[in-house]
Amino acid sequence: xxxxxxxxxxxxxxxxxxxxxxxxxxxxxxxxxxxxxxxxxxxxxxxxxxxxxxxxxxxxxxxxxxxxxxxxxxxxxxxxxxxxxxxxxxxxxxxxxxxxxxxxxxxxxxxxxxxxxxxxxxxxxxxxxxxxxxxxxxxxxxxxxxxxxxxxxxxxxxxxxxxxxxxxxxxxxxxxxxxxxxxxxxxxxxxxxxxxxxxxxxxxxxxxxxxxxxxxxxxxxxxxxxxxxxxxxxxxxxxxxxxxxxxxxxxxxxxxxxxxxxxxxxxxxxxxxxxxxxxxxxxxxxxxxxxxxxxxxxxxxxxxxxxxxxxxxxxxxxxxxxxxxxxxxxxxxx
Numbered sequence: 323x324x325x326x327x328x329x330x331x332x333x334x335x336x337x338x339x340x341x342x343x344x345x346x347x348x349x350x351x352x353x354x355x356x357x358x359x360x361x362x363x364x365x366x367x368x369x370x371x372x373x374x375x376x377x378x379x380x381x382x383x384x385x386x387x388x389x390x391x392x393x394x395x396x397x398x399x400x401x402x403x404x405x406x407x408x409x410x411x412x413x414x415x416x417x418x419x420x421x422x423x424x425x426x427x428x429x430x431x432x433x434x435x436x437x438x439x440x441x442x443x444x445x446x447x448x449x450x451x452x453x454x455x456x457x458x459x460x461x462x463x464x465x466x467x468x469x470x471x472x473x474x475x476x477x478x479x480x481x482x483x484x485x486x487x488x489x490x491x492x493x494x495x496x497x498x499x500x501x502x503x504x505x506x507x508x509x510x511x512x513x514x515x516x517x518x519x520x521x522x523x524x525x526x527x528x529x530x531x532x533x534x535x536x537x538x539x540x541x542x543x544x545x546x547x548x549x550x551x552x553x554x555x556x557x558x559x560x561x562x563x564x565x566x567x568x569x570x571x572x573x574x575x576x577x578x579x580x581x582x583x584x585x586x587x588x589x590x591x592x593x594x595x596x597x598x599x600x601x602x603x604x605x606x607x608x609x610x611x612x613x614x615x616x617x618x619x620x621x622x623x624x625x626x627x628x629x630x631x632x633x634x635x636x637x638x639x640x641x642x643x644x645x646x647x648x649x650x651x652x653x654x655x656x
Contacts, residue, residue, distance in 0.1 A: 371565035381420035385435035387553040395439040429513035436554040437535040438516030445494040464502035494522040496601035511581040529573035556646025563650035578615035598622035
């Protein structure tokens with residue numbers, strides 16, 4: 323079985339999943355979850371702060387951005403004719419999102435969430451994605467990375483039909499997938515996208531790992547975004563700060579899926595981060611506190627906070643931040 327991330331979100335794992343992955347023997351640390359590095363001889367460990375129950379309603383939305391933050395979908399590992407295959411199921415549909423108390427939005431989404439599931443595999447694994455289209459429009463799944471032409475996901479899959487995409491996961495890095503049916507910009511901006519992480523053959527060092535996908539919402543159908551968000555809901559991490567531990571390595575997988583704006587930036591307060599561009603290296607390319615990304619661009623950012631307190635993160639285009647792409651890290655004394 324492929325390397326499991328050292329920061330699986332145990333607050334959301336069922337006992338069935340724990341048994342499937344062989345993790346039932348792991349211990350709980352005071353004030354959070356202690357997860358041992360399962361693939362290293364070192365005694366390195368990662369502590370994940372306990373996720374406090376929401377005291378404010380989620381406006382009846384079908385997903386929770388705090389769950390999306392640390393949730394990775396490893397699929398189901400099968401063996402067919404001596405070949406190991408990691409299999410995923412994903413369904414396209416429509417659902418109403420309540421973006422704030424006054425604005426609702428009909429999304430086209432995958433597995434009833436925006437962004438779609440974060441698929442995670444290891445380089446060289448055989449991957450099978452079974453795509454079901456239950457939406458009223460034709461859709462597809464186009465994966466970034468290397469694959470045969472027949473698996474490129476540009477052919478429309480009509481309502482009620484399914485398509486099986488199968489290929490070898492390569493190269494390692496942070497990739498994405500999205501609908502590729504015209505007008506592609508509209509299909510993406512309605513919510514049909516997600517992250518596809520291919521881990522390197524040798525696992526990265528232990529870290530508290532997170533996924534953030536930046537996106538915009540064209541509420542008025544005028545090819546202009548009126549609201550922006552990390553992981554689906556505007557201002558969610560501003561109102562529900564992300565708890566992290568002081569001096570602990572954070573590994574942030576970040577993806578820009580904002581349509582209608584040429585570029586976006588990402589900035590954290592009170593700190594610097596190492597940049598692994600497209601996740602295609604295991605040594606950093608640079609250190610900075612602001613990075614610029616076009617649509618579909620993605621990176622791994624690593625950092626740790628030496629001082630406790632609350633720190634903002636947001637695009638450095640202040641309009642995007644003020645319209646919903648705003649969040650906070652809450653650094654807890656270690």
